[in-house]
Amino acid sequence: MDILENKNIEKKSAEEEKNLELGKISVSKDVVAIIVAMEAIKVKGVVGLTGGRKGLAAPILDKNNLNKGIDVVMAQNQKEVALTVSLVADYSVGIYQTAREVQKNIKKAVETMAGLIVSKVDINVLDVKFKEDLEKEKKEEDTKKEKPVEVKEKTPAKKDDK
Template sequence: MMNTVTTDYEKTDIGNIQIAPEVIEIIAGLAAVEIQGVAGMSAGFVGGIAELLGRKNLSKGVKVNVGQREASVDVSVIIEFGVRIPELAGEVQRNVKRAIESMTGLHVVEVNVHIHDVHFKGTEKVEEEDITLRVK
């Protein structure tokens, strides 16, 4: 059985409306990667290195705790090199809160942003080109 959230205001005359916590995780992930300077979501540290999930696994790197009317969210991201971290984290917090509240009606009491790594654009492209040249 899937764990879902049913709040009082989601009970209607013809039935209940239920939101799976995974849906809230995806909303939070989408809202986080919308912010310029976020390279992608992070699954945490694997062997001491943060794993960049990019934009494919948006619910990974997000943890939600949901009550009847409130939610708290932890978002783990990898940022682009050169961004101001406090400003970026604040934008992520505001966007995640806004998205969850507008789409679900839940009140978001906190959004914790965890920066797991810094992504260097130029370095990764060079490495990919080097690998391609060696394979040919």
């Protein structure tokens, strides 16, 4: 080890010690899961995340379902994380390339945003959707949005004349 490299290590250790003086920072598993979900659904070819049953992809931007299909395993030191993401892919887009891009995006985002070391990102493609299915689902959603809601007017209750 040369002198320059040794000085860099000493400098890094001093910076780490200084940072420890400020206090501890911890990021919950739920926060990591939200980061993972948001990054996964940004990738072209990801239809949604799924909790495991075929055909049941979580709605893409529903806050209640953001962590469905995501398993976060935090190391004891709380600095390292292993991730598993279960998703539904668009059949018309390359599944392998989609999964690779999801892995890269998630790793980068979790390391940058949460300051954690990502040891692995496993991707499980549990279902695929075909273009025709996606178009049909989109039409059904659009029809639900366009359908006017009927409002029934209440008729005033009749008073009994006694």
